Amino acid sequence: MRNFILFLLILVSAIYFQAKSEAYDYPLLNEYAATIIGTPEEYKAMLPDNIRIRNMKLTVFRDREIPEVFWYEDKLRYSLVYQKVKAPLIWIIAGTGAGYNASKMQILQKAFFQAGFHVISLTSPTHPNFIVSASSTMVPGHIVNDSKDLYHVMELIWEKVKDSIDVSEFFLTGYSLGAAQAAFVSKIDEDKRSFNFRKVYMINPPVNLYNSVYILDHMLKDTIEDINSFWTKMTSKFAEEYVEADFIEFNNEFFYNIYKKKNPPEEKMEALIGLSFRISSMNMFFATDVMTNAGYIIPKNLVLTSYSSLTDYFKVCGRTTFTDYFNDIFYPYYHSAQPDLTKKSLISTSMSLKSIEDYLKNAKKIRVAHNKDDIILKTGEIDFFRRVFGDRAKIYPRGGHCGNMAYKDNIAYMIDFFKPEGVR
Amino acid sequence: MIKCGTSFGKVFILFAVIYTLNACATAPVKQESIIPAKRPVSEIIREDVVHPVDAYDPWEGFNRRIYKFNAKIDKYIFLPVVNVYETITPDFMECGISNFFLNLGEITNLTNSILQLKSESTLKTAERIVINTTVGIGGLFDPSTSMGIYRQDEDFGQTLGHYGLKAGPYLVLPVFGPSSLRDAAGLTVDFALYNAMFSAIVNEFNMDSSDEDLLNAGVTILLSIDIRHRTKFRYYETGSPFEYEWVRKLYLQKREMDVLR
Numbered sequence: 144m145r146n147f148i149l150f151l152l153i154l155v156s157a158i159y160f161q162a163k164s165e166a167y168d169y170p171l172l173n174e175y176a177a178t179i180i181g182t183p184e185e186y187k188a189m190l191p192d193n194i195r196i197r198n199m200k201l202t203v204f205r206d207r208e209i210p211e212v213f214w215y216e217d218k219l220r221y222s223l224v225y226q227k228v229k230a231p232l233i234w235i236i237a238g239t240g241a242g243y244n245a246s247k248m249q250i251l252q253k254a255f256f257q258a259g260f261h262v263i264s265l266t267s268p269t270h271p272n273f274i275v276s277a278s279s280t281m282v283p284g285h286i287v288n289d290s291k292d293l294y295h296v297m298e299l300i301w302e303k304v305k306d307s308i309d310v311s312e313f314f315l316t317g318y319s320l321g322a323a324q325a326a327f328v329s330k331i332d333e334d335k336r337s338f339n340f341r342k343v344y345m346i347n348p349p350v351n352l353y354n355s356v357y358i359l360d361h362m363l364k365d366t367i368e369d370i371n372s373f374w375t376k377m378t379s380k381f382a383e384e385y386v387e388a389d390f391i392e393f394n395n396e397f398f399y400n401i402y403k404k405k406n407p408p409e410e411k412m413e414a415l416i417g418l419s420f421r422i423s424s425m426n427m428f429f430a431t432d433v434m435t436n437a438g439y440i441i442p443k444n445l446v447l448t449s450y451s452s453l454t455d456y457f458k459v460c461g462r463t464t465f466t467d468y469f470n471d472i473f474y475p476y477y478h479s480a481q482p483d484l485t486k487k488s489l490i491s492t493s494m495s496l497k498s499i500e501d502y503l504k505n506a507k508k509i510r511v512a513h514n515k516d517d518i519i520l521k522t523g524e525i526d527f528f529r530r531v532f533g534d535r536a537k538i539y540p541r542g543g544h545c546g547n548m549a550y551k552d553n554i555a556y557m558i559d560f561f562k563p564e565g566v567r
Numbered sequence: 568m569i570k571c572g573t574s575f576g577k578v579f580i581l582f583a584v585i586y587t588l589n590a591c592a593t594a595p596v597k598q599e600s601i602i603p604a605k606r607p608v609s610e611i612i613r614e615d616v617v618h619p620v621d622a623y624d625p626w627e628g629f630n631r632r633i634y635k636f637n638a639k640i641d642k643y644i645f646l647p648v649v650n651v652y653e654t655i656t657p658d659f660m661e662c663g664i665s666n667f668f669l670n671l672g673e674i675t676n677l678t679n680s681i682l683q684l685k686s687e688s689t690l691k692t693a694e695r696i697v698i699n700t701t702v703g704i705g706g707l708f709d710p711s712t713s714m715g716i717y718r719q720d721e722d723f724g725q726t727l728g729h730y731g732l733k734a735g736p737y738l739v740l741p742v743f744g745p746s747s748l749r750d751a752a753g754l755t756v757d758f759a760l761y762n763a764m765f766s767a768i769v770n771e772f773n774m775d776s777s778d779e780d781l782l783n784a785g786v787t788i789l790l791s792i793d794i795r796h797r798t799k800f801r802y803y804e805t806g807s808p809f810e811y812e813w814v815r816k817l818y819l820q821k822r823e824m825d826v827l828r
Contacts, residue, residue, distance in 0.1 A: 212808070213808070215638070215802070215803040216803075240806070241806075242804070242806045244804070270806050271806060271807070271808055272806060371616065371617070371618060371619060374619040375619065378619075378820060382820075382823075382824045382827070385824050385828070386824060386827050386828045422807075423806075425807075425809070426806060426807045426808055426809070429808045429809070430808060433808075438602055438603075438604055438605060439604060439605050439606055440604055440605075440606050441604055442601050442602060442603050442604045442607075443601065443602040443603075443604070444599040444600060444601050444602060445601050449631070449635055450628060450631045450632055450635070451631075452627050452628075452631070453808060453809055453811070453812065454620060454621070454627075454812055455608040455612065456608070456809075457620050457809045457812050458608070458611070458612045458618055458620060459606055459607075459608055459611045459612060460809075461618075461620075462611050462612070463606065467606075471605065471606075
């Protein structure tokens with residue numbers, strides 16, 4: 144009998160550990176493919192198609208003059224997803240270059256709506272809409288300042304919406320750069336106490352923004368011919384699929400199927416990620432240059448109208464890296480205000496989670512979710528999260544950069560963290 | 568794309584008036600002395616290289632004005648109307664209305680498949696028309712797609728392209744949006760055919776002319792709303808200051824692929 148029980152115990156634990164090690168079946172093993180494709184349809188968490196959402200606009204600075212070329216960015220756009228009953232309100236911050244309604248933001252909106260929360264979605268401070276209408280410096284990338292701007296915007300939005308929704312408590316989250324900003328916003332809140340966030344959840348943050356953009360910058364090999372020929376080859380591959388197929392819908396399934404069929408080499412996928420990062424950085428370079436009249440890409444004092452051709456600036460922005468932006472606009476801007484500032488100290492004090500390491504160590508309300516194979520982290524940087532957050536860090540074995548955000552286990556874990564105890 | 572509307576001319580004049588008013592409202596700006604950029608176009612961009620963003624756009628100034636005008640029309644007229652439409656109409660009805668107009672628009676696909684001597688597309692389109700008009704109750708449902716007979720989008724612009732006519736200058740049309748000289752000409756032909764077919768159908772009902780005008784106007788409005796409802800694009804939501812360039816690039820590239828298809 145005792146042997147039998149022992150046998151049973153061994154069997155049960157074997158099954159248990161087997162199940163546990165196999166439990167995470169997010170399908171994309173390659174980190175670049177995961178980053179590009181995200182989560183294939185059948186692996187996604189079940190989320191509602193329709194949610195109660197209101198798209199809104201906010202004037203942040205009453206006296207700001209909006210240049211004519213940005214006539215359509217005069218107000219900051221955001222959205223409110225609301226419940227008809229008393230519920231927690233979660234603020235979500237978009238990643239680099241992304242708007243409040245980006246596809247990853249929609250995943251979060253739907254997941255939190257389904258969980259019964261109000262959701263307010265915020266555009267990234269690196270997005271032209273934020274730079275033009277809500278950034279105090281208009282030179283984004285400085286996480287401390289950008290987070291102050293976010294906090295300011297959040298206070299203004301709260302003033303506007305507080306009478307229309309019934310809120311029990313405040314939560315905060317963000318992905319990618321938005322996750323790093325969430326940590327800084329949480330720290331600001333410890334002093335200002337406008338929200339008293341009870342829980343904060345960071346999804347795939349960079350440890351050091353400079354390191355991450357450096358990696359992304361170099362994924363695109365940088366000669367004119369290369370970018371041009373890469374684009375041409377890519378679109379002709381794309382055209383091939385399109386011309387041959389009887390019926391096509393452009394979504395992740397389309398890319399997933401191409402990936403399964405063609406099995407593209409890693410350097411091609413790297414270049415595609417680099418290109419997509421460049422495309423969103425271009426917008427930022429242009430917006431900052433216009434707003435600060437830095438004379439970097441657009442001649443200083445040249446007033447662009449809403450009818451000016453921007454095609455030449457498009458080309459120059461396309462040939463500009465984030466590192467160029469750092470050296471030629473970002474650093475000079477902060478250096479002029481603080482002459483003894485070195486590049487190194489600017490990076491470590493304003494672009495890195497390490498600058499608030501002590502806070503992160505002790506802030507039990509903050510949890511981080513990350514992927515072991517996230518492409519925006521330098522070798523070894525993932526250990527920062529293990530070391531600083533301990534068991535408050537959930538490190539998934541794969542998923543690339545934010546590729547597994549919509550995966551059912553990830554959504555379940557995230558919602559579980561926020562749900563008040565005993566409610567499911 | 569299906570276009571329709573007897574009241575189109577009147578609406579166009581109205582838009583033209585709004586546009587002129589809008590253009591007058593722009594005041595001249597005072598400029599300080601201009602200092603060359605630190606990363607000037609002349610140094611970074613080689614003229615002998617063709618860039619993916621380059622396009623044949625000799626009327627760019629005019630096009631950009633129409634682009635902005637369209638964005639405003641969209642914001643102040645189309646989107647508010649579409650929002651009301653989507654709020655008051657149940658999803659299955661929206662879907663039925665879309666299917667109905669898409670089925671009428673098959674006439675464009677059919678004639679142009681024939682003109683390009685594409686037997687497969689012609690056959691599929693004919694099958695779709697028969698199945699969707701009968702089993703699909705006058706086109707309110709689209710059983711063909713669930714049977715794997717997919718829509719074959721063909722228009723007169725593609726037909727012209729098929730026979731070797733290049734797209735010509737890029738052209739932003741008022742209200743309709745991105746096009747080219749070739750595609751705009753094609754649109755006129757498709758539009759005339761569609762209208763002829765529609766009035767032939769209406770004639771069957773033997774209505775008196777005032778009722779017929781009313782029906783035409785109603786159908787035109789509903790069709791315009793339906794097209795906007797089906798188009799996911801929202802002006803200035805891409806987050807890119809280069810949206811005009813992106814739309815131009817993607818439109819021209821897609822049309823090139825459509826012609827090859």
